[in-house]
Amino acid sequence: MPNIEEIAKICKVSKTTVSRVLNNHPYVSEEKRRKISSVIKELDYTPNSLARNLRTNKTYTLAISVPSIDHSFFGQLIKGISNEAFVQGYKVLICQTFYDKQNELKVMNLLRNNEIDGVILGTLENEWTVIEPHLKYGPILLCNEYHEKASLPIICYDEFEAGYKAVRHLIEKGHKKIGFCYDTSYSQAQRQRKEGFLKALAESNLQTRNEWTFDRAFNIEDGFRIFNEINKLNEKPTALFTGNDQVAAGIIKKAIVNGYEIPEDLAVIGYDNQLLCQVTTPTITTIGIPIIELGIQSVLKIIQYIRGNEGVKREIIRLSTKLIVREST
Amino acid sequence: MPNIEEIAKICKVSKTTVSRVLNNHPYVSEEKRRKISSVIKELDYTPNSLARNLRTNKTYTLAISVPSIDHSFFGQLIKGISNEAFVQGYKVLICQTFYDKQNELKVMNLLRNNEIDGVILGTLENEWTVIEPHLKYGPILLCNEYHEKASLPIICYDEFEAGYKAVRHLIEKGHKKIGFCYDTSYSQAQRQRKEGFLKALAESNLQTRNEWTFDRAFNIEDGFRIFNEINKLNEKPTALFTGNDQVAAGIIKKAIVNGYEIPEDLAVIGYDNQLLCQVTTPTITTIGIPIIELGIQSVLKIIQYIRGNEGVKREIIRLSTKLIVREST
Numbered sequence: 001m002p003n004i005e006e007i008a009k010i011c012k013v014s015k016t017t018v019s020r021v022l023n024n025h026p027y028v029s030e031e032k033r034r035k036i037s038s039v040i041k042e043l044d045y046t047p048n049s050l051a052r053n054l055r056t057n058k059t060y061t062l063a064i065s066v067p068s069i070d071h072s073f074f075g076q077l078i079k080g081i082s083n084e085a086f087v088q089g090y091k092v093l094i095c096q097t098f099y100d101k102q103n104e105l106k107v108m109n110l111l112r113n114n115e116i117d118g119v120i121l122g123t124l125e126n127e128w129t130v131i132e133p134h135l136k137y138g139p140i141l142l143c144n145e146y147h148e149k150a151s152l153p154i155i156c157y158d159e160f161e162a163g164y165k166a167v168r169h170l171i172e173k174g175h176k177k178i179g180f181c182y183d184t185s186y187s188q189a190q191r192q193r194k195e196g197f198l199k200a201l202a203e204s205n206l207q208t209r210n211e212w213t214f215d216r217a218f219n220i221e222d223g224f225r226i227f228n229e230i231n232k233l234n235e236k237p238t239a240l241f242t243g244n245d246q247v248a249a250g251i252i253k254k255a256i257v258n259g260y261e262i263p264e265d266l267a268v269i270g271y272d273n274q275l276l277c278q279v280t281t282p283t284i285t286t287i288g289i290p291i292i293e294l295g296i297q298s299v300l301k302i303i304q305y306i307r308g309n310e311g312v313k314r315e316i317i318r319l320s321t322k323l324i325v326r327e328s329t
Numbered sequence: 330m331p332n333i334e335e336i337a338k339i340c341k342v343s344k345t346t347v348s349r350v351l352n353n354h355p356y357v358s359e360e361k362r363r364k365i366s367s368v369i370k371e372l373d374y375t376p377n378s379l380a381r382n383l384r385t386n387k388t389y390t391l392a393i394s395v396p397s398i399d400h401s402f403f404g405q406l407i408k409g410i411s412n413e414a415f416v417q418g419y420k421v422l423i424c425q426t427f428y429d430k431q432n433e434l435k436v437m438n439l440l441r442n443n444e445i446d447g448v449i450l451g452t453l454e455n456e457w458t459v460i461e462p463h464l465k466y467g468p469i470l471l472c473n474e475y476h477e478k479a480s481l482p483i484i485c486y487d488e489f490e491a492g493y494k495a496v497r498h499l500i501e502k503g504h505k506k507i508g509f510c511y512d513t514s515y516s517q518a519q520r521q522r523k524e525g526f527l528k529a530l531a532e533s534n535l536q537t538r539n540e541w542t543f544d545r546a547f548n549i550e551d552g553f554r555i556f557n558e559i560n561k562l563n564e565k566p567t568a569l570f571t572g573n574d575q576v577a578a579g580i581i582k583k584a585i586v587n588g589y590e591i592p593e594d595l596a597v598i599g600y601d602n603q604l605l606c607q608v609t610t611p612t613i614t615t616i617g618i619p620i621i622e623l624g625i626q627s628v629l630k631i632i633q634y635i636r637g638n639e640g641v642k643r644e645i646i647r648l649s650t651k652l653i654v655r656e657s658t
Contacts, residue, residue, distance in 0.1 A: 220604040
């Protein structure tokens with residue numbers, strides 16, 4: 001197997017120049033680049049990335065941690081992240097927490113053991129004090145999640161505004177009994193969403209009830225379950241901000257099967273603006289969010305820290321959302 | 330930073346024994362394991378995985394190549410693959426081809442450049458003759474796809490049988506004009522599906538038409554497009570085997586909006602049995618497939634070849650499917 005030294009000798013250039021051509025680095029004349037490339041091809045030389053990684057002490061790999069990949073929001077987010085990482089010369093390792101603190105710590109161990117260069121957290125399962133000590137092993141970034149104190153970059157949606165405008169819309173449609181669904185109630189992003197929801201209610205002198213708030217609302221099956229819970233209540237909400245299109249679709253379907261008129265008996269708002277919203281009957285009112293943009297910005301930010309070799313600092317970027325009105329309200 | 334040698338010295342054991350404890354290897358007495366673990370913890374020792382990888386010439390990373398992660402079938406497949414890989418001590422790199430031959434070759438380059446130990450191909454974009462030379466760099470496995478000649482392990486569904494029973498069902502419901510959708514018509518798995526479809530038609534002396542076959546049927550938007558194409562035909566099919574639940578949902582929704590009765594004017598069968606089939610109105614008849622099982626078997630098979638250090642050989646495992654009848658037929 002030929003090595004870089006031999007290629008350099010044959011081409012009468014330095015090893016650095018060969019390495020630059022291999023890594024598509026600029027500052028190599030077109031003539032030299034062509035000569036070196038042809039020798040590389042002729043000798044069927046393949047760089048040993050394991051050796052390169054040990055030399056640079058970099059893995060050129062990012063981890064993205066999400067609750068579960070099997071959800072259209074996270075599918076799209078990962079698509080955005082993977083594509084941008086590829087453009088930047090990075091691979092992406094996808095880790096699923098399934099809402100388990102231990103699984104999140106396994107991602108932290110990857111950073112500690114030098115298996116990845118940085119972590120994008122698309123969810124936060126542990127207390128910040130548990131995560132913070134890992135910052136000394138490499139940059140960590142919060143994406144799609146929020147923390148009021150954490151000393152790291154945060155790229156998220158304006159959740160307060162989203163919750164506020166969803167409920168304003170329901171109030172304008174005449175609703176007074178409005179419920180709320182959390183994905184996970186320990187998520188600070190979702191608590192901000194709830195604060196927006198409560199602010200809009202308070203402005204109209206309305207109140208919600210504890211039994212109208214539902215936790216663990218993630219997928220279609222959760223929507224089925226939540227409808228069953230609503231259906232058993234003596235005093236039922238007439239509208240719901242579900243925080244998730246799949247949950248909205250599940251609730252709407254079960255409600256229709258049980259003889260409800262939508263939106264007359266129960267108005268429902270989703271979140272994410274998945275294509276799913278357009279194939280249900282009725283179609284689903286939702287909050288539109290720039291998912292791919294969230295992924296791109298997260299990758300650019302974490303690579304900036306990896307390349308800079310400096311510790312991360314707290315900075316918050318909030319992307320705005322928009323209400324998309326359809327038949328379910 | 331302490332190293333394995335120092336830990337071995339302090340514990341009065343060999344470096345091999347320390348290494349065994351670090352890698353959760355058996356054959357270490359409970360007493361020694363406890364002693365070594367406490368020293369590792371005390372010294373805050375972290376193994377350098379980059380050095381280990383160079384030593385073993387392994388990356389402990391698999392790549393899975395799919396057309397796009399942003400699709401519920403591939404989301405679930407990757408979930409099955411990631412979980413099993415994790416159990417087996419492997420990381421998973423997810424690569425998206427977006428149906429582009431060049432993107433598939435980039436995955437092959439990862440194998441060639443020793444960035445991964447093996448590849449699971451969940452789609453096949455290039456001719457087999459283009460892929461085959463890469464087998465010398467590590468094992469490759471076909472999953473969810475089929476090839477009539479390729480000399481590698483193939484784990485797939487019994488697509489012929491699926492196509493056959495879907496069409497038998499439509500014929501039993503009285504349909505004589507039945508259409509077909511490909512995800513990609515160059516997929517041999519999907520050609521087998523089409524053969525089953527044609528066999529069932531032939532048995533009932535029925536024929537299909539070229540204009541009732543649609544290509545690039547992947548997501549809800551493709552379903553919208555395909556309905557528009559059907560709606561323009563003078564002689565329309567009365568039933569469709571779409572090969573994909575999302576496509577089925579898109580077609581059904583557009584058909585309803587355009588005044589069609591489903592299934593009276595157009596019966597539709599999906600594929601995958603996603604939860605989506607249960608939230609549309611009408612609900613969607615589909616082919617149920619064991620997706621997680623497909624992922625697990627693929628991981629176990631490729632790791633067997635990686636550990637065995639031997640070249641892959643052709644072997645075919647076909648998982649069976651089942652027809653799930655709902656309102657859309």
